[in-house]
Amino acid sequence: MRRWLLPLVLGLIVTAILASLGVWQLRRMAWKTGELATIQRGIEQAPVPLPAVIDPSMKYLPVIVEGATTGEEILVLSGTRDLGGGYNVVSAFRTADGRRIMVDRGFIPQDDKARPRPPVALTVAGNLHWPDEKGRSTPEPDLMAGVWFAREVPRMAADLGTEPVLVVASAVRGDDQGVMPMPLDITEIPNNHLSYAIQWFSFALICFGMTMALVWRIRRQVIRGE
Numbered sequence: 001m002r003r004w005l006l007p008l009v010l011g012l013i014v015t016a017i018l019a020s021l022g023v024w025q026l027r028r029m030a031w032k033t034g035e036l037a038t039i040q041r042g043i044e045q046a047p048v049p050l051p052a053v054i055d056p057s058m059k060y061l062p063v064i065v066e067g068a069t070t071g072e073e074i075l076v077l078s079g080t081r082d083l084g085g086g087y088n089v090v091s092a093f094r095t096a097d098g099r100r101i102m103v104d105r106g107f108i109p110q111d112d113k114a115r116p117r118p119p120v121a122l123t124v125a126g127n128l129h130w131p132d133e134k135g136r137s138t139p140e141p142d143l144m145a146g147v148w149f150a151r152e153v154p155r156m157a158a159d160l161g162t163e164p165v166l167v168v169a170s171a172v173r174g175d176d177q178g179v180m181p182m183p184l185d186i187t188e189i190p191n192n193h194l195s196y197a198i199q200w201f202s203f204a205l206i207c208f209g210m211t212m213a214l215v216w217r218i219r220r221q222v223i224r225g226e
Contacts, residue, residue: 004214004215004218004219007211007214007215007218008211008215010211011207011208011210011211011212011214011215012208012211014207014211015204015207015208015211016204018200018201018203018204018207019200019201019204021200022197022198022199022200022201022204023197025193025194025196025197025200026193026194026197028193028196029191029193029194029197032191032193033191036186036189036191037186039060039186039189040185040186042060042061042062043060043062043127043183043184043185043186044062045062046062047062047063047064047125047126048061048062048063048064049063049064049065050063050064050065050095050099050101050165050167051063054128054163054165056130058128059128059129059130060127060128060129060184061127061128062125062126062127062170063125063126063127063128063167064123064124064125064126065093065095065096065101065103065123065124065126065167066095066096066122066123066124067093067094067095067096067121067122068093068094068119068120068121068122069091069092069093069094069103069105069117069119069120069122070091070092070093070094070100070119071092071117071118071119072091072092072160072161073089073090073091073092073117073146073160074089074090074141074146074147074148074156074159074160075087075088075089075090075108075113075146075147075148076088076090076104076147076148076149076150076151077147077148077149078107080107080182083107083109084109084110085109085110086107086108086109086110086112087107087108087110087113087147088104088105088106088107088108088151088182089104089105089106089107089108089117089179090102090103090104090105090148090151090156090160090166091103091105091117092160092161092162093122093124093162093167099163100160100161100162100163101162101163101165101166101167102153102156102157102160102162102163102165102166102167103122103124103126103166103167103168103169104126104129104151104166104167104168104169104182105124105169105172105176105179105181106169106172106176106179106180106181106182107179107180107182108178108179108180112178115177115178117177117179120174120175120177121174122172122173122174122175122176123172123173123174124167124169124171124172124173125169125170125171125172126167126168126169126170126171126181126183126184127167127168127170127183127184128165128166128167128168129151129153129166129167129168129184130153130166131150131151131153131166133150133151133152134149134150134152135150138150141155141159143159151166153165153166168182168183168184169181169182169183170183170184171183
């Protein structure tokens, strides 16, 4: 009994630890689901005028701005399942009270990359956003072509000479110049806790199976007198 009791106890302890990690991930999933629902409700609230002082804690705040684009823009490589590859148009925007901010006006297909988009008066409803899109493998922007591979608010603001403020348009009143708004929603926020939970439960099941197999093998050896 001594030969198989210790492996059994240790195997069951490890199995319990792995299963508890799976349960923890399920709890995290429930918490994250609630947080995402709260964010979505905030995104969908009625927009307010652009605050005088803005910081990243205001992420997703619905705002409305009036003014005009300046003709200066950055194209961010993008794409959708339905529309295929293209770009998001991030335009420098001068508000009615003289501030310079950025507006992510939405999506254009690749064929519209060279289409002129001169200054135009717009009223934009949208959400403040500070995307976290740049990873280790993200290429540096092609400044000569004006093409970026991630929305980097501080760097884009420096390039366009604006405040580090980005409004992602959900609705535009005025000549949209063929740019289709891409409203923010919670689908861009990852919630992978279910897959993590499945992984931990799978590890727990594998550990339990290996423990039982080892105990069975040891007991057989004992019975045979090996």
